Amino acid sequence: MQVRKIPSSGGALPVVGCGTWRTFDVGRKPEERAPLAEVLRILFEAGGSVIDSSPMYGAAEGVVGDLLAAAGTRRKAFIATKVWTSGRDAGIAQMHKSMTLLKTDRIDLMQVHNLLDWRTHLPTLRAWKQEGRVRYLGVTHYTESAHGELEKVLRAEPWDFVQLNYALDDRAVERRLLPLAAERGIAVIVNQPFGGGGLLRKLLGRKLPAWAGEIDCTSWAQLLLKFVLANPAVTCVIPGTGKPEHMRDNVQAGLGAYP
Numbered sequence: 242m243q244v245r246k247i248p249s250s251g252g253a254l255p256v257v258g259c260g261t262w263r264t265f266d267v268g269r270k271p272e273e274r275a276p277l278a279e280v281l282r283i284l285f286e287a288g289g290s291v292i293d294s295s296p297m298y299g300a301a302e303g304v305v306g307d308l309l310a311a312a313g314t315r316r317k318a319f320i321a322t323k324v325w326t327s328g329r330d331a332g333i334a335q336m337h338k339s340m341t342l343l344k345t346d347r348i349d350l351m352q353v354h355n356l357l358d359w360r361t362h363l364p365t366l367r368a369w370k371q372e373g374r375v376r377y378l379g380v381t382h383y384t385e386s387a388h389g390e391l392e393k394v395l396r397a398e399p400w401d402f403v404q405l406n407y408a409l410d411d412r413a414v415e416r417r418l419l420p421l422a423a424e425r426g427i428a429v430i431v432n433q434p435f436g437g438g439g440l441l442r443k444l445l446g447r448k449l450p451a452w453a454g455e456i457d458c459t460s461w462a463q464l465l466l467k468f469v470l471a472n473p474a475v476t477c478v479i480p481g482t483g484k485p486e487h488m489r490d491n492v493q494a495g496l497g498a499y500p
Contacts, residue, residue: 242255242256242257242287242288242289242492242495242496243255243256243495243496244256245428245475245476245477246428246476247377247401247402247428247476248426248427248428249377249399249401249426249427249428250376250377250401254290254291254319254428254476254477255288255289255290255291255319255477255495256470256475256476256477256478256494256495257284257287257289257291257466257470257477257478257479257480257491257492257494257495258284258289258290258291258292258293258319258321258430258477258478258479259280259281259284259289259291259292259293259479259480259481259482259488259491260293260432260479260480260481260482261292261293261294261295261298261301261302261304261305261481262295262297262298262301262481263298263481263483264277264301264481264482264483265277265294265298265300265301265304265305265483266298266299266300266301266304267300267304267483268300274304274307274308276483276484276485277304277308277483278308278311278312279485279488280482280483280484280485280488281305281308281309281312281314281318282312282314283485283488283489283492284488284492285314285317285318287492287495288492288495289492289495290317290318290319291318291319291321291430291477291479292305292318292319292320292321293321293322293404293430293432293479294320294321294322294323294343295322295323295325295354296322296323296324296325296326296335296338296339296354297323297325297354302322302339302342302343303342303343305320305343306342306343306344306345307344309343309344310344315344315345318349319349319350320343320345320348320349320350321348321349321350321351321352321379321402321404321430322339322343322348322350322351322352323351323352323353323354323381324336324339324351324352324353324354324357324362324366325354325355325357326357326358327357327358327361328358328361329361329362329364329365332358332361332362332365333365336348336351336365336369340374346374347373347374347375347376348374348375348376349375349376349377350375350376350377350378350379350401350402351366351369351375351377351378351379352378352379352380352381352402352404353366353379353380353381354381355381355382355383355387356380356381356382356387356390356391356394359380359394363378363398366378377401377402377428378400378401378402379400379401379402379403379404379428379430380394380395380400380402380403380404381403381404381405381432382404382405382406383405383406383432383433384406385406385411385413388405388413388414388417388418391403391405391418392417392418392421395418395421395422395425395427396421396425399425400425400427401427401428402427402428402429402430402476403418403422403427403428403429403430404429404430404431404432404479405418405429405430405431405432406431406432406433407419407431407433407434407469407472407475408433408434408435408436408437408440408465408468408469409436409440409465409468409469410436410440411433411436415472419472419474419475420474422474423473423474428476428477429474429475429476429477430476430477430478430479431469431475431477431478431479432479434465434466434469434478434479434480435462435465435480440465441461441462441465444461444465445461447461449461449464455498456497456498456499456500457493457496457497457498458493458494458497459493460490460493462480462487462490462491462494463490463491463493463494466478466480466491466494467494467499467500468500470494470495470499471499471500478494
């Protein structure tokens with residue numbers, strides 16, 4: 242899988258990862274978890290590493306932690322999660338809980354989810370980064386209505402990462418946020434690359450354009466992911482799935498040519 246540079250450190254990140262919203266919010270039954278273990282196996286086998294979660298995603302953090310521990314693959318994972326609460330003490334408690342659930346003493350990327358109380362959490366995040374508890378700091382949002390506020394936050398502080406929404410039918414970030422991230426040296430993780438799923442559903446019944454083969458695409462999912470990755474400001478895309486066949490398809494977007 243291709244990799245791209247994390248500007249703040251010079252490290253490299255594989256371009257296709259896995260989101261866990263809804264898809265990893267399952268119980269403890271083997272039949273519920275076995276497909277998710279296979280999803281992660283496929284991701285790692287293809288050279289991917291990014292797994293994005295949040296306390297907002299129900300049981301997802303705990304499921305990821307259990308699966309990585311069972312497979313012995315924590316070292317292969319770039320774990321990104323979030324703080325999603327108000328208040329300093331509540332934020333610290335939540336982040337400690339995330340580490341416990343994820344069965345790790347170091348989070349690769351801790352993000353302020355949807356900018357919630359980010360000014361309060363930032364001093365804690367900086368201290369934890371200094372102490373080695375987290376490697377990178379970031380902020381997230383998933384709606385165009387928040388882009389103005391997100392722009393102000395990106396200009397106000399030196400962040401390592403921003404996570405935002407971007408898809409073929411959701412291109413507002415091209416105007417200001419992606420150029421700003423490139424200008425300020427902020428790595429970009431893209432959520433909702435399939436337009437929240439609606440765009441992909443609309444396209445599945447249609448024939449792929451003839452030129453898809455020119456960029457090594459054999460499915461609509463690959464084409465939509467490669468559209469996002471064609472923007473040089475984008476570092477990684479995290480389509481969410483709990484189905485191994487979808488993960489197997491998605492990781493192909495990390496190979497070959499881009500439009």
